[in-house]
Every structure is written in C-alpha cells, then in structure tokens.
Amino acid sequence: MPNSFNQSDCYLATAECVTEGHPDKLCDQISDAILDAMLAQDPFARVACEVSVAMGMVLVLGEISCECYVEIPELVRQVIRDAGYTKPEYGFDYRTCGVLVSVKEQSGDIAAGVGESLETRTGEATDEVLDRTGAGDQGMMVGFACRETPELMPLPITLAHKLCRRLAEVRKDGTVPYLRPDGKAQVTIEYNRGVPGRVVCIVLGAQHDPGVDHSVIEQDLVQNVVKKVIPVELLDNESEYYINSAGQFVIGGPVSDTGFTGRKIIADTYGSACGHGGGAFSGKDPTKVDRSAAYMARYVAKNIVAAGLADYLELQVAYTIGKAYPLSLSVETFGTGKVADEVISDLIDKHFDFRPESIMRTLELRRAIYRQTASYGHFGRVDIDLPWERTDKAETLRKEAGL
Numbered sequence: 001m002p003n004s005f006n007q008s009d010c011y012l013a014t015a016e017c018v019t020e021g022h023p024d025k026l027c028d029q030i031s032d033a034i035l036d037a038m039l040a041q042d043p044f045a046r047v048a049c050e051v052s053v054a055m056g057m058v059l060v061l062g063e064i065s066c067e068c069y070v071e072i073p074e075l076v077r078q079v080i081r082d083a084g085y086t087k088p089e090y091g092f093d094y095r096t097c098g099v100l101v102s103v104k105e106q107s108g109d110i111a112a113g114v115g116e117s118l119e120t121r122t123g124e125a126t127d128e129v130l131d132r133t134g135a136g137d138q139g140m141m142v143g144f145a146c147r148e149t150p151e152l153m154p155l156p157i158t159l160a161h162k163l164c165r166r167l168a169e170v171r172k173d174g175t176v177p178y179l180r181p182d183g184k185a186q187v188t189i190e191y192n193r194g195v196p197g198r199v200v201c202i203v204l205g206a207q208h209d210p211g212v213d214h215s216v217i218e219q220d221l222v223q224n225v226v227k228k229v230i231p232v233e234l235l236d237n238e239s240e241y242y243i244n245s246a247g248q249f250v251i252g253g254p255v256s257d258t259g260f261t262g263r264k265i266i267a268d269t270y271g272s273a274c275g276h277g278g279g280a281f282s283g284k285d286p287t288k289v290d291r292s293a294a295y296m297a298r299y300v301a302k303n304i305v306a307a308g309l310a311d312y313l314e315l316q317v318a319y320t321i322g323k324a325y326p327l328s329l330s331v332e333t334f335g336t337g338k339v340a341d342e343v344i345s346d347l348i349d350k351h352f353d354f355r356p357e358s359i360m361r362t363l364e365l366r367r368a369i370y371r372q373t374a375s376y377g378h379f380g381r382v383d384i385d386l387p388w389e390r391t392d393k394a395e396t397l398r399k400e401a402g403l
Helices: 023-041 072-085 108-115 154-173 214-229 289-306 341-351 356-362 394-400
Strands: 011-017 048-054 057-065 099-104 140-148 179-192 195-208 241-244 312-319 328-332
Touching: 011 154, 011 195, 023 048, 023 057, 023 072, 057 072, 072 099, 140 289, 154 179, 154 195, 154 214, 195 214, 214 241, 289 312, 289 341, 289 356, 289 394, 328 341, 341 394
Parallel strands: 057 099, 195 241
Antiparallel strands: 011 179, 048 057, 140 312, 179 195, 312 328
16 A cells, blocks of 8 residues: 555555454354464464364364363354354354364474574574574564554554444344344545545445345445444545445355355455465464564554654564574565664664564463454454554654654
C-alpha cells in the first residue's frame, strides 16, 4: 500500500477475513487448541500440528514432542462445537465427525539444531542462555504498523475482521437467526496519496438456512452487519455491497470446501498492505520463528510507529535453521520516517533482541495463548491481551530519537 504513494494520487486496497466457521479457520483453531493443550502442561513442548477437514472427517497431522498427554479427538470436537457446527442438518457436526490422528515425534535433526544452536556448537556463543536456542527453521518474517487506525493497523484488514466478528455475533445472539457458521468478508478502500478515504465496495458471504429469500439476507446483513461496523463517513451513495453474490449459500463449511491449517496467512496478518514471509502461524510452538519472529517484528514495528518515528513501517527479518542470531534485518518507512532509517535501525539493535530464546522470554510465548489468535487476526487485537501488541517501548524510543 505505501509503495503507491509516489505512483498514483488515487489507488485501491483490499483485504479479506473469514469467520471461525470457515473450513480453513476451523483447522487453524484446532491446530492452536492442540498447541495450547500441550503448552499448558509442558511449556517446552515442540509442536508442529496441521489439520485438514472435509465432509465428515478431520485429519490431524504433525510432529509433536512433549512430556504430557492430550486427548486430541476430544479437543477437536470441542473446537468444532464452539465454531457452531452443532446440528446434523449442517452436514458436519462435532458429535458425528470422524477424527483421525497421525502424529510422530519431531525430527531428531531439527530438535538438535533448536536445542543447541550453531553459535553454541561452534563456541561462538557469548550468552549461555540466550544463545542456546537455534531457530526452528529458515525463512523470512515481516512486521508492520501504520497510523491508519487506533490499532496501528491497515484500515481494510481492520474493517474486514470487524465485519466477520459481527457476522458471528448476529448468528450467535439470534439477531439474524438463519445464519450458519461459515462466512467471509472483503473490503476495498480508496486511498488518496496514502490517506484512506471512502469504502468502494464490501463483499459478504454468509452461510444460511435453506428457504431464506436473497433480498431478506441482503437487507439484514447491510443493516445489522455493514452499517453496525463501517463508520458512516466512509460510506457514500457509490459504495457497493455484494452479499452472497453467487446466489444462495446453504452448503458451506467442510461439506462445501476442504480446509487446511495455514491457508489464510494474509487474512491472519495485514491484508495487502505489506509483504509476507510465507510461513503460517497456527499449530507451531514458539521455537518456530515463522510465528515467534513475526510476532516480534510486529512488536517492534508497532512500538516504532507508536513512538512517532514513522507513520508506516515494515520490518523484515530472516533466519536459518539452528542459528540463534538472524541473518538479516531491514527497515522500510516508505518515506514517512521522522528520523533517518539508520537511526531507527540502531534503536532496534539497541532495544530489541531477535534471538529465538530472547523473543520467547520477552513476549512470554511459552504459554497457552494461541487458540484465541486463530480467528480474526493475530495483530491489532483490542479484545484480547497479546504481548506483541503492547507499546511499552514507545516512550523510550521517542526520547532516544530526540522527538
């Protein structure tokens, strides 16, 4: 999004979100529920858990090494029940679905590299504790923050998440009683020189009971969802609404589409506003830098923007498996920095530590906190207390930058 500042006076940006009953999101929630159950008993559990759902079947796959036992099928059914699949007429429900579990221990080669970092093995470690843990994989992670919303998140993804949360609310409280668990939202915003303006269009897909007239669904969702979420100043007579634009949406959830863990990574993060490293979050314990370093990058980016050092900031960090220190770390402020990018980089080096062990300690990641992130985004959340959303470093950064 910020890359367009110097290319066009006016441009469009879009983001999407899905509800907790969407097949892919159902898998994310199951993966993270299993992770939480493991970490609650063994904070040092190594978990890489992926799930697939289709028709009446749930398949749990992964590599798990821990000092505890979790009744995985029972946990799977609890998540499916909580997501709303409680009636046989939905074609998929928590009581009758089959659950298959195929789990083995983490590879000894990976475990060795994580448990004893390259720095430790070569005698280059300078801190016996913080240098000890190696990154659980190679990869690139991205953190982002901007001043478009109070949450310091891009406006399109913020609104998309709110629309999906509202879809779930009106289903659960009976405001729109014919809705079913599956659903999704998409928001397109018009920008003028980087400033978000009007809503161009809103897309809602909402699973519903059979026999409900399409015009009733349109009216109910515009009045009870769209207009309860989207600020009136962002809507005008040209804003368009696409409600169940394929027609009816009776067949949904795992009966309609196969779901997999990790297929909504853009909805999980920042929408189309910035890059993405490619790694999914759900089902991974914090030694996997796909998850923990992405959280740390968001924590850094949010504190820098909260400190007023830039209006937009994207931070990219890269790792190789088994090494504690990252291979690279870069900062991009898209011309919005109030101080030089070099000053920001120096402050990051001084105040933030990207070694996996340090990340896990700083953000207290060896806890059962992950299932709550598996729906409606991992970032910009104000409904739950997430350590990477705190801005406790902002004042120090502001002072040291001379602002």
